[in-house]
Amino acid sequence: MSAADVSFQAFIQGDLSYSDGESQEPMSGFEADFLPAGGSMNTDHEPDWAIGLRLGLEPSWQLQSGWRIGVVTWYNVAGYSFSSETGEQDFFSTERIVSETSLDWWDDVTAVDLVLKRDTPAVGVSVAKNGLKCVVAVQQYDLVRRDYAGDDVFGGTNDSHVKSETDIDDGFGQIIQLWYDPTDNFDASDRAGAEYGVFYERYGSDAWFAGVSIRVNFNWFFECMGTFGDE
Numbered sequence: 001m002s003a004a005d006v007s008f009q010a011f012i013q014g015d016l017s018y019s020d021g022e023s024q025e026p027m028s029g030f031e032a033d034f035l036p037a038g039g040s041m042n043t044d045h046e047p048d049w050a051i052g053l054r055l056g057l058e059p060s061w062q063l064q065s066g067w068r069i070g071v072v073t074w075y076n077v078a079g080y081s082f083s084s085e086t087g088e089q090d091f092f093s094t095e096r097i098v099s100e101t102s103l104d105w106w107d108d109v110t111a112v113d114l115v116l117k118r119d120t121p122a123v124g125v126s127v128a129k130n131g132l133k134c135v136v137a138v139q140q141y142d143l144v145r146r147d148y149a150g151d152d153v154f155g156g157t158n159d160s161h162v163k164s165e166t167d168i169d170d171g172f173g174q175i176i177q178l179w180y181d182p183t184d185n186f187d188a189s190d191r192a193g194a195e196y197g198v199f200y201e202r203y204g205s206d207a208w209f210a211g212v213s214i215r216v217n218f219n220w221f222f223e224c225m226g227t228f229g230d231e
Contacts (some may be wrong), residue, residue: 017211021099021114034150050080053078070126098221173203192219
């Protein structure tokens with residue numbers, strides 16, 4: 001029998017991400033929802049820059065070979081798009097704007113956007129050694145197209161609001177994360193502290209994300225007896 005340490009972490013993860021989705025053109029006759037006509041009335045597809053917040057758990061096991069394996073789960077609790085013109089969004093929400101089609105209607109307003117809904121936790125596995133870690137995970141999603149109608153604001157900046165929603169895709173997204181711990185702390189018994197990472201996420205054929213993250217860990221550690229990684 002040999003000893004293998006088990007570490008159980010709770011973590012807070014902050015993200016800065018770039019996302020894009022398949023271009024969504026406004027429906028035929030959409031101009032009737034943006035009256036009186038003004039500006040160029042031209043549309044433009046725009047990707048998205050956003051911040052996000054996740055809360056998660058990761059139990060992991062240190063093997064005698066020096067590798068650490070874990071099970072990772074997290075929940076998306078907040079997010080905000082910087083790129084959206086007038087798209088409807090709540091900071092504390094499991095919804096994220098992926099991309100949008102803006103309209104030059106005197107002012108730039110949202111005509112159509114794509115929203116990703118992730119109402120269930122992501123689940124994956126982690127493999128780490130020394131200061132590097134790789135996480136592969138999946139998460140159930142729904143991708144929704146939202147069409148907008150205009151709000152003409154006399155003497156102010158025009159706005160728009162959601163007129164209708166259409167489900168266009170659902171399934172399980174694929175997530176890859178690469179993490180670096182400058183203290184080489186992944187194989188230590190006390191794994192509290194910060195990790196820095198990059199990630200890529202794909203949701204069907206219509207939406208993807210890429211970005212950078214910082215993760216702060218809160219650690220519980222205990223040692224158990226077992227045959228993990230015995231030669």
